[in-house]
Amino acid sequence: MKGRIKMNKRLFLLFIFAVLALLFVFQESQRNRVVKVFTLENLLVGQAHTEGEYSILVDEQGRVLDMMARRVYVNDEFISADNRRYKVIRVEGNRAYCRQIGIEQLSFEEKVEKVMPAQAGGSQVIGVYYSHDDESYVPTQGTESIPGRGGILQVGNTFANRLRGLGLTVIEDQTSHAPHDDSAYRRSRRTAMNLLQKGAAAIFDVHRDGVPDPTFYRRTINGQDVTMIRMVVGRENQNMGSNLDFAKRLKAAADARYPGLIRGIFIGAGSYNQDLSPRAMLVEVGTHTNTMAEAERGVTLFADIVPPVLGVAARPAAAQTPSTAADWKGVLFVILALVIGGGAFLLISSGGWDKAVARLKEFTSIEWVNLIGWRRKKEEENAQPKPREDKREFQLNEERADWQKD
Incomplete structure (x- = not known):
């Protein structure tokens, strides 16, 4: 009996220990778990960055530093708009607690001398693509997601056209990589490789981001409302250092020309296909609650600072050649005007429609006959052998030639 009681006590203590161990493991997993940004439903239907779920990044005193609709991990970092650099030290619920680890000394003037020359002896080719082509802007389009036709395509096209206007060659690839999930980056990898x-x-x-508050990304620059731009660098690729330097130079150039345009630089877990190039950048243009017009204005300003950072002097786009559609329309207009004017003159000078038609027929028939006759005459002349000069004329020609020699 005593042995059974002792066994039951041991089992009870073992049970309590197991429960406490499970509670400890659960608590630690909750402390260090990924911030809840994407629900299982969102992942299944491809609605990431569209449901208003977002991470709040705060300092150790709980003051809000940043917000973003993405997964946040311990050891992620970000550089704020004022160039303070933070590191995520713990995650609780939808809050990521950060510790300041330094201040970035960014200066566009200092960076100009260190700008890497563009590839291929001054290449001016820029690639633009979309891993999440469904992302849209609610105030403009009425929804945050339109698979394959999101407003982000128009915003990116505005970015590409502005770069073209600055004299760069842009290859824009609007291939869809749906559905909208983390695997979209694996599907868009081929597109990125093709561009390179x-x-x-x-x-x-x-x-674009998915923070609900439209004012979080809205700024007034040069008297107009624009969206701010966030750059994202993946810290799990061999080009992380080069891509981060590229992002810093873009921010320094933007701070010098358009202060307030850059929301910040997020350095997060993942690759984002940036292992393919030292100058591969993920940019977020505003959030889904901004208007598309604000996003287009913001990305236009961002395009202005790309050429100098790449070491390429911005220049006006080459002038159109004379073979444009507009010029051909002008030529056709002139021809049409001549035909109408000639017809009117013929009608008036002939004194009637019937006489005008008769005169036109007579003219065309005469000209056609003359043309045929002229061609036949030329053919006959070419077919006939040339008459030989007689001997006397030949001698005169020789004497004339001798006299001319004297």
Whole structure:
């Protein structure tokens, strides 16, 4: 009996120990778990960055530093708009607690001398693509997601056209990589590789964020409302150092020309295909609650600072050649005007429609006959042998030639 009681006590203590161990493991997993940004439903239907779930990054005193609709891990870092650098030290719920680890000394003037020359002896080719092509802007489009036709495509196209206007060659690839999930980056990898194979010196993967508050990304620059731009660098690729330096130079140039344009630089877990190039950048243009017009204005300003960072002097786009559609329309207009004017003159000078038609027929028939006759005459002349000069004329010609020699 006593042995059974002792065995039961041991089993009870073992049970309590197991429960405490499970509670400890659960608590630690909750402390260090990924911030809840994407629900299982979102992953299944491809609605990431669209449901208003987002991470709040705070300092150790709980003051809000940043917000973003993405997964946040311990050891992620970010550089804020004022160039303070933070590191995530723990994650609780949707809050990521950060510790300041330094201040970045960014200066565009100092960086100009260190700008890496564009590839291929001054290549001016830029690649633009979209891993999440469904991302849209609610105030403009009425929804945050339109698979294959999201407003982000128009915003990226505005970015590409602005770069073209500055004299750069842009290869824009609007291939869809749906559905919207983390695997989209694996599907878009081939697109990024194709752009680099076509000679792109830098590639930009264009996105927008999913923070609900539109004022979080809105700024007034040069008297107009624009969205701020966030750059994202993956810290799990061999080009992390080069890509981060690229992002810093872009921010320094933007701070010098358009202060307040850059929301910050997030250095997060993942690769984002940035292992393919030292100048591969993921950019987020505003959030889903901003208007598309604000996003287009913001990305236009961002495009202005790309050429100098790449060491390429911005220049006006080459002038159109005379063979444009507009010029051909002008030529056709002139021809049409001549035909109408000639017809009117013929009608008036003939004194009637019937006489005008008769005169036109007579003119065309005469001209046609003359043309045929002229051609036949030329053919007959060419067919006949040339008459031989007689001997006397030949001698005169020789004497004339001798006299001319004297």
